[in-house]
Amino acid sequence: MTLYNAPPRRLAAMWVSFSKGPLGNRNFAVGLAMFVVLVTTPLIGVLTSSPALLRVGNSLPALPPSTSHPLGTDVLGRDILAQLFGATLNSLKIGLIAATAGTAVGALVGFVSGYYGGIIDDILRVLTDVFLSIPSLMFLILISALVRTVTVETMALVIAIFAWAWPARQIRAQALSLKEREFVYMAKLSGMGSLELIVRELMPHMLQWMIANFVNAFLSAILTESGLSILGLGPQVEMTLGMMLWWALNSAAMFRGLWWWWGAPVFVLIFSFFSLYLMHAGLDELINPKLRGR
Amino acid sequence: MAIPARYLTERSVIFVMTILVSITVIFLIPRLTPGDPLGVVVQRLSEAGGLQGAEQLVEEYKRLFGLNNDLLTQYFSYIREVLRGNLGYSIVYFPTTVSDLILQALPWTIGLLATTTALSWIIGTLLGALAGWAGESRIQNIFASAALFLYVVPYYILAVMLVFLFAYTLRWLPASGGYTAGLVPEFTLDFAMDIVQHAILPASTIILSSLGWWFLSMRSMITTTKGEDFLLMAEAKGLPKGQILWRYAFRNAILPQITGLAISLSRIVAGALITEVIFAYPGIGSLTTQAITTLDYPLIQGTILLIIIAVATANFAIELIYPLIDPRIRYGGE
Numbered sequence: 001m002t003l004y005n006a007p008p009r010r011l012a013a014m015w016v017s018f019s020k021g022p023l024g025n026r027n028f029a030v031g032l033a034m035f036v037v038l039v040t041t042p043l044i045g046v047l048t049s050s051p052a053l054l055r056v057g058n059s060l061p062a063l064p065p066s067t068s069h070p071l072g073t074d075v076l077g078r079d080i081l082a083q084l085f086g087a088t089l090n091s092l093k094i095g096l097i098a099a100t101a102g103t104a105v106g107a108l109v110g111f112v113s114g115y116y117g118g119i120i121d122d123i124l125r126v127l128t129d130v131f132l133s134i135p136s137l138m139f140l141i142l143i144s145a146l147v148r149t150v151t152v153e154t155m156a157l158v159i160a161i162f163a164w165a166w167p168a169r170q171i172r173a174q175a176l177s178l179k180e181r182e183f184v185y186m187a188k189l190s191g192m193g194s195l196e197l198i199v200r201e202l203m204p205h206m207l208q209w210m211i212a213n214f215v216n217a218f219l220s221a222i223l224t225e226s227g228l229s230i231l232g233l234g235p236q237v238e239m240t241l242g243m244m245l246w247w248a249l250n251s252a253a254m255f256r257g258l259w260w261w262w263g264a265p266v267f268v269l270i271f272s273f274f275s276l277y278l279m280h281a282g283l284d285e286l287i288n289p290k291l292r293g294r
Numbered sequence: 295m296a297i298p299a300r301y302l303t304e305r306s307v308i309f310v311m312t313i314l315v316s317i318t319v320i321f322l323i324p325r326l327t328p329g330d331p332l333g334v335v336v337q338r339l340s341e342a343g344g345l346q347g348a349e350q351l352v353e354e355y356k357r358l359f360g361l362n363n364d365l366l367t368q369y370f371s372y373i374r375e376v377l378r379g380n381l382g383y384s385i386v387y388f389p390t391t392v393s394d395l396i397l398q399a400l401p402w403t404i405g406l407l408a409t410t411t412a413l414s415w416i417i418g419t420l421l422g423a424l425a426g427w428a429g430e431s432r433i434q435n436i437f438a439s440a441a442l443f444l445y446v447v448p449y450y451i452l453a454v455m456l457v458f459l460f461a462y463t464l465r466w467l468p469a470s471g472g473y474t475a476g477l478v479p480e481f482t483l484d485f486a487m488d489i490v491q492h493a494i495l496p497a498s499t500i501i502l503s504s505l506g507w508w509f510l511s512m513r514s515m516i517t518t519t520k521g522e523d524f525l526l527m528a529e530a531k532g533l534p535k536g537q538i539l540w541r542y543a544f545r546n547a548i549l550p551q552i553t554g555l556a557i558s559l560s561r562i563v564a565g566a567l568i569t570e571v572i573f574a575y576p577g578i579g580s581l582t583t584q585a586i587t588t589l590d591y592p593l594i595q596g597t598i599l600l601i602i603i604a605v606a607t608a609n610f611a612i613e614l615i616y617p618l619i620d621p622r623i624r625y626g627g628e
Contacts, residue, residue: 129308130315135560135605137567138598139316145586145594223448227568230450231583249454249572252308254462256471266451277446 021286028282034275039092041138045085053079054086054239065260072235072260075251084264087239090152091272094240097156098221102163103214107206109164110171111198115179120127128168136162137227144233151236155228159221167213174209178202212283219276224270241265241272302615309610316602318594319370325365339624381596386588392596397580402472403577407566408495410500417501418508425509426516426547438513444506449565453499453572460495470574495610496573500566504558511554515547522546551621556612560605567601605626 022028025110056076063073071080112123143158144150150158178184179202187201222241228234229242231247248254248262375382381392418441427436446453461469471490473479519525520543528538567579574580578597585593 126308126311127302130312132557133308133312133560133606133609134316134601135564137560137564138601139319139323141582141586142320142594142598145589146324146591227448227450227564230568231571232586240601245450245454254454254458259458262454266454269451273446273448 009165021280025286026140027278027285031278031280032274034271035279038088038272042085042088044091045081047058049079049082049085053082062256062258064279071264072258073246074253074258075256080264082260083239083244084268087241087244087265088268088272090235090238091225091241093152094156094159094225094237095218095221097153097161098163098217098224099214099217101157101160102217102221103167103210105160106164106167106213106217107171110173111175111202113168113204114172114199115202116174124168125172128165128172131162131165132169134146134162135226140224140228141231143235144228149237150233150235152235152240154227155235155240156221159224163217163221164271167210167217169246170213171206171209174206175202178205189269208283212280212287215276215280219273222269222272222276241269245269298617302614311321312606313603314355314463316606317373317376318369320599320602322367324595327367329479339398342608344418357598375597381599382583382592384587384590386585386590386593392593395593395599396578396596399576399578402575403566403570403579404613406496406500406575407563408561410566411562414480414501415508415551415555418505419512419548421505421511422509423516423539423544423547424520426513426520427543429517438496441506441509441513441567444502446506447503447512449499449503450572452503453496453569455574456495456499467495469495472576479578482572492575496569496575500562500575503565503569504562507549507558510553512547512551515550516543519543552612552616556609556616558613559608561603563605 004034023032056078059069059073059077061073061075061077061078063069065072069079069081071084073079074083109124113128114120141156142160143161144155147154149157184197184201187197192201201229225234225240226242226245229240229246232246232250234240234243234246242265243261244265248265251261253259253261379393381396384390384392384395387395412554421437422441425437428434432626457469468474468491473485473493474492479485503547523543525538526543567577567582569575570577570579571583578601582594583596586588
């Protein structure tokens with residue numbers, strides 16, 4: 001069921017519960033507002049700025065911020081603000097793809113593991129724990145080092161390989177507690193099949209958990225991308241926030257006093273981490289009322 | 295003080311599986327990617343005239359790992375060699391072995407990582423306990439906001455900010471390296487001071503980065519514990535405040551901090567390795583990036599395998615100690 005298929009009345013009802021629930025939470029509301037800024041600004045920026053600004057040698061190198069180049073240029077004469085727009089969108093894209101794939105797979109594994117129990121659960125749980133205790137960055141380094149030409153999309157999928165384990169563990173715990181509830185017995189008695197039961201009865205109860213996990217996975221995907229990029233393993237052709245920082249650090253931007261170059265990606269990275277963190281904290285408070293008012 | 299059998303079996307299975315899966319994946323990834331990494335690198339290097347005995351290296355590899363055999367035979371010989379501690383030869387530094395290169399870098403990483411992890415865990419836990427005990431106040435809120443900032447901002451960004459502040463702007467500390475270039479490592483006070491000076495910034499990065507989380511989680515644990523009946527009882531008995539905090543509340547709240555250490559270990563190690571790279575600190579992290587730039591696959595595989603095994607072993611050790619200090623696990627609950 002997507003938002004677009006919902007009849008208008010249902011949509012209105014969803015809006016009311018959304019504005020009373022998540023939007024009523026200060027952390028979530030602030031985080032979401034920051035996120036909207038984070039998405040719309042570079043979108044508008046990419047659409048309105050000239051692609052020529054990204055070309056090497058388009059402007060004079062290492063210019064400090066001015067009216068024609070609000071964030072200055074790098075040593076190759078590329079406009080920093082124009083780079084920043086594209087880089088932000090690419091980083092967000094990596095977060096979106098990795099978090100979607102990771103949460104979907106994690107939810108499936110978690111549901112199946114918690115709901116069926118027995119030997120399936122044992123195997124899936126060990127697998128989840130193994131994936132959780134492996135320092136995923138190490139494998140990502142190995143994979144990215146071997147796949148020499150990384151694109152934004154492959155980067156996202158590679159990150160997703162390790163993004164499912166945490167949601168899986170959380171959702172399994174929830175499925176375990178849900179499956180003993182009476183409405184599940186009712187559904188079983190009325191002859192509903194397992195898969196239908198998982199999708200129609202359990203999933204709706206898990207939705208907010210899945211959203212919280214999604215936000216968390218989004219955050220760690222951006223974090224992982226920038227970490228890999230700083231090691232020189234990011235996408236070579238497209239620009240991401242991590243790759244911008246890598247370029248700046250490797251050109252000794254800091255010691256040449258080009259603060260606008262390394263400062264720009266650092267600022268946007270911190271901004272996005274806080275935005276996602278606040279959203280996640282807000283959702284957490286809604287799910288666990290115990291946390292409220294801390 | 296027996297560790298329950300079920301718990302022990304489960305943890306051991308996960309430990310062995312982690313190592314086995316890791317070795318398997320490390321073995322498979324280079325073989326599944328198209329092309330012949332070994333051949334490409336060796337060819338490129340010998341064309342550039344930078345490698346003596348390229349033929350010899352390839353032959354040695356083929357012999358050791360049985361590269362002419364089928365995949366399954368290769369797999370078993372790979373496991374056999376790894377278990378023997380033979381990680382093969384570095385391509386760039388041939389005939390130096392990967393193990394030798396790792397042994398050179400390891401003391402730097404262990405020295406930095408062990409000290410900083412222990413320090414940040416202790417400082418964060420103690421400060422968090424005091425903050426939670428003190429309750430709401432303005433100073434406490436400032437501390438909590440600072441801790442939140444440190445928790446949300448990743449290692450490498452903190453590193454960049456520290457370099458900018460202390461190495462570039464104030465020029466108090468060196469920005470990179472393990473010791474001043476040109477100095478010969480020796481056991482003198484001057485050299486030791488030089489090492490300490492170079493270690494301050496990377497160490498501060500790691501300490502500050504993980505401090506935030508230890509602070510926040512300990513603070514919230516103490517806050518929760520404060521409402522418990524046994525603390526009320528202790529207070530009613532007229533015990534001194536300090537004794538209630540350290541002997542009663544602290545001892546209960548510390549348990550999740552230990553599990554937290556087990557869970558965060560891989561994240562801390564990963565963060566520390568990136569920190570090393572930013573500061574060009576001569577440890578395993580820098581060795582790995584250097585291997586990545588020169589396409590030294592055996593070296594990449596070796597360092598990664600070492601890190602994974604080290605983290606898994608440390609995790610396993612913490613999990614084995616845990617039931618000894620938390621009776622709730624010892625008696626079968628989870």
